[in-house]
Structures are given as C-alpha cells and as structure tokens.
Amino acid sequence: MKPLRTFRLEEYLGEWEFGARHYLTASDAQSMSVGDLLDMGSESDREGFAALPLTYVETWGSENLRDAIAGTYERVDAAHVLAFSGAQEALFWAMQELVGPGDHAVVTVPCYQSMETVTVATGAHVSALLMRREHGWALDLDELRGLLRPTTRLVAVNYPNNPTGHVPDAETFRELVALCDERGIRLFCDEVYRGIEVDQARTLPQAADLSETALSLNVASKSYGLPGLRVGWLACRDRALLERLEKRKHYTSICNPGPSEYLAAIGLRHRDRIWARNRAVITANLPLFADFFGRWADLFEWEPPLGGCVCFPRYKGAGSVDDFCRRLLQREGVVVLPASVYYSEIAEAPTDHFRVGVGRLGAEESLEAFDRCLRAG
Ligand SMILES: Cc1ncc(COP(=O)(O)O)c(C=O)c1O
Missing domain, CATH: 3.40.640.10 (Type I PLP-dependent aspartate aminotransferase-like (Major domain))
Known part of the structure; x- marks a missing residue:
C-alpha cells in the first residue's frame, strides 16, 4: 500500500463538528437515543439487550x-x-x-x-x-x-x-x-x-x-x-x-x-418506521432550504437532493468558497463543507460548491443564522 493522504473531510469535521453552534452539513439523518430505539422493539428485545454478555x-x-x-x-x-x-x-x-x-x-x-x-x-x-x-x-x-x-x-x-x-x-x-x-x-x-x-x-x-x-x-x-x-x-x-x-x-x-x-x-x-421518520424531517426541511436559496439566488444555485440527506449548492459570490465557509463559521457558527474537502487527485472536481445537510431537526435556526451572516455582508 502507498501512504494514504490526509482525509480532508474527516479532518475538517473533526475540527468543527462538535463545537459549532449550527451543524448545517450533517451527512447522517436525525439520530435517536438508545432508549428510543429500544422502545421500537419488543419487551424481549429490551431484556435481551440488558442480558447481553x-x-x-x-x-x-x-x-x-x-x-x-x-x-x-x-x-x-x-x-x-x-x-x-x-x-x-x-x-x-x-x-x-x-x-x-x-x-x-x-x-x-x-x-x-x-x-x-x-x-x-x-x-x-x-x-x-x-x-x-x-x-x-x-x-x-x-x-x-x-x-x-x-x-x-x-x-x-x-x-x-x-x-x-x-x-x-x-x-x-x-x-x-x-x-x-x-x-x-x-x-x-x-x-x-x-x-x-x-x-x-x-x-x-x-x-x-x-x-x-x-x-x-x-x-x-x-x-x-x-x-x-x-x-x-x-x-x-x-x-x-x-x-x-x-x-x-x-x-x-x-x-x-x-x-x-x-x-x-x-x-x-x-427500518420502515425509522426511514419514514427521517424522510419526514427531510420533507419538512426542503421548503425551508428552497425558500432560503430562493431569496439568495444571486449568490447560490441550489437543487434539492434526489436521495439521501446532503446536497451540493453552488456558490456564485465573490472570493473563494473556502473563505465564504470560514466567514460563515466565524461570524455565526454555521458549518458547511467547502468543495475543497472533496479534492480529487485523479480529476478536476468542482471547486465552487459546498455541502449542506437537510436531514436534521433545527434547520430553521441554522438557516436564520446563515441569513444573518449574508445580510451583514
Ligand atoms: C458515501 C459514504 N460512504 C461511507 C461513509 C462512511 O460511513 P461510516 O462513517 O458510517 O463508516 C460515509 C460517511 O460520511 C459516506 O458519506
């Protein structure tokens, strides 16, 4: 094996995922507690879990x-x-x-x-x-x-x-x-x-x-x-x-x-119940994102995801998308992932995009913070 190059995405998230106020780039759908998951199962599932060696x-x-x-x-x-x-x-x-x-x-x-x-x-x-x-x-x-x-x-x-x-x-x-x-x-x-x-x-x-x-x-x-x-x-x-x-x-x-x-x-x-719940979160979030990106159409080009809970809007504003993402973090604590973390050594991957996650609760507050940052110029 040749040496593995630094994992850009995990490095970036390692720095920001747990400390930021608005984690607007989550790649996983809304999570749940151990108790909530056990509640989906039967009484014997719960007992089996407690008795597990x-x-x-x-x-x-x-x-x-x-x-x-x-x-x-x-x-x-x-x-x-x-x-x-x-x-x-x-x-x-x-x-x-x-x-x-x-x-x-x-x-x-x-x-x-x-x-x-x-x-x-x-x-x-x-x-x-x-x-x-x-x-x-x-x-x-x-x-x-x-x-x-x-x-x-x-x-x-x-x-x-x-x-x-x-x-x-x-x-x-x-x-x-x-x-x-x-x-x-x-x-x-x-x-x-x-x-x-x-x-x-x-x-x-x-x-x-x-x-x-x-x-x-x-x-x-x-x-x-x-x-x-x-x-x-x-x-x-x-x-x-x-x-x-x-x-x-x-x-x-x-x-x-x-x-x-x-x-x-x-x-x-x-899974049907969990997916239905997560699909409902995404379905409720998408109009919020559509409204936000619609209001800032001079700065972004956005398409909702056809599947999953991440998508990759295009940044059309001044300066690099990296600087834009850093500003957003510093001013309002909103984390989105700049395209540079998707750098490819075998192709010219797009550079003017950033990743947002649409599968979590709390998107409204995160988008409000995003909006405040843009309005501050
Ligand atoms: C497309 C894709 N595959 C694999 C993984 C790795 O998944 P896990 O963190 O559960 O190992 C990820 C994580 O973000 C992913 O987005």
Whole structure:
C-alpha cells in the first residue's frame, strides 16, 4: 500500500463538528437515543439487550444482525453478509481486496474520500467518472464505457450520492449493473444513503440483489441515523470474496461491539418506521432550504437532493468558497463543507460548491443564522 493522504473531510469535521453552534452539513439523518430505539422493539428485545454478555461476537457479525441485514435484501441471505465497523472499514478492505498494481479501476468523483484514496493507494490505476453539475450530476454510461479497459477490475459508485444528492433512474442503474456483469467487472455500490428518498419511486434496487458478483455497501449511520453504533456491512453473493475480506478484518476491528450489533438489528427490523421518520424531517426541511436559496439566488444555485440527506449548492459570490465557509463559521457558527474537502487527485472536481445537510431537526435556526451572516455582508 502507498501512504494514504490526509482525509480532508474527516479532518475538517473533526475540527468543527462538535463545537459549532449550527451543524448545517450533517451527512447522517436525525439520530435517536438508545432508549428510543429500544422502545421500537419488543419487551424481549429490551431484556435481551440488558442480558447481553460483553463478549466478542463473530467476525462475520452476529447471526441476529446478519439475519436482520439479509431481511433488507431480496436475493441475499445471511451467509452473504459480512459486518464491519462502519462503512469505512468495509471500504478500506474492499478496495484493497478488489484491485492492486496492474489493475484499472473507475470511481465516481466527487466522492467520499476513502473510495478514491484507498483505491489509488493500492497501486491500481484509477480513472474518475466525473459527475458534472452542468449535466445534473448524471451517471453517463457512455463516458463510463469510454473509460473501461481490458484491465478494468472495479467500478465503484455511490448512489444516492454524497455530496451531490444525485440518484440515477432505475433503468440507468440496471444498465450500469448489466454493463459491469457483461464485462466481468466487479461493481462496488455504496448505498449508505438509500431508503430516505422523498420521492420513494426513486429508491434504487440494491446492486447485490441485481448481480451475483456486485457488492452493496451499507451502514446503520446514514439513512438510519445511527452512526454511533458503528455497524456497517457488505452484501455480496460471491461468498469466496467475503471469506477473503473476513480474513482481512482480523487485522483491524476483529468484530463489532455486540451491543451495537444488537441495537442495529432492532433498527434494521424497524427500518420502515425509522426511514419514514427521517424522510419526514427531510420533507419538512426542503421548503425551508428552497425558500432560503430562493431569496439568495444571486449568490447560490441550489437543487434539492434526489436521495439521501446532503446536497451540493453552488456558490456564485465573490472570493473563494473556502473563505465564504470560514466567514460563515466565524461570524455565526454555521458549518458547511467547502468543495475543497472533496479534492480529487485523479480529476478536476468542482471547486465552487459546498455541502449542506437537510436531514436534521433545527434547520430553521441554522438557516436564520446563515441569513444573518449574508445580510451583514
Ligand atoms: C458515501 C459514504 N460512504 C461511507 C461513509 C462512511 O460511513 P461510516 O462513517 O458510517 O463508516 C460515509 C460517511 O460520511 C459516506 O458519506
């Protein structure tokens, strides 16, 4: 492995996430307490949680968790699920397992950094499938076809997308899966924002259901709003691949915390309720954002996300978007993420954007603070 470059987004958030007055860039949906989650379950869930021994659990993930995960797919069973510590650990090992020196990979850009950085660090040659605002951040399959080579082993995408909020239509997504299958290329699909689309007709099928070799990445953190559990997973019907990944996990977390897996399983079994609640928060927030960005249309260009709870407005004002974000923080304590944290070493990622989160309660006060900052000039 080559050295991993600094994780810009996590570094930026590490500095501001916990101290700022208005965290207007959250990538996870509204969270809940352990008590609220247990209240969704039965009395025996509550008793089971209290009686849980604080032992190691299976590296694969407890049977209880893997059954609950399998229940969220149509064609994946518990044997085709491997639990990880968050989506991050899964990304870290999957990219290293899937490609190496001499291989070619394609990743969507801009992206959550580990998808690009870990892949580059494997020594593989990595091409960017650049998403462009001028094209509505669309997934361009012709462009992808043009990037593919005889050595392409991996296509890694993230839909619903962080940071753009884009979701391709189901037909285009199915074409992507078919293209990778036809060419014998492994598709890695980061689906961590799936499930809270305001227009539920936009919810995509999951890659691991559509293809025997594709990997679906998911986690309790984002659409479920339970990031503190740190429970993620890969679903893939290629069991041999998961077996290789399980051996790699022995070198990092070994296994997840049992209490986290237990609680995550409750969340997964009540996903319809949790997603409905989180979708309602987004639905209530979107008119507030539309109103705000509409009033400041000379400064910003904004589109609501098609899925997930983040989007990527364009800054049209004077100076750099970094300076603008810093001013907003210093004057009113509002955190948004400048496009520079999505810097790509393989493509010219957009620079004049910033990420906002639309999935949390309290957006009204944050937008008022944002507004005050703009009115002060
Ligand atoms: C697209 C995407 N994938 C993966 C992750 C990592 O998720 P986790 O923090 O739960 O490990 C994130 C976190 O922001 C993300 O946005």
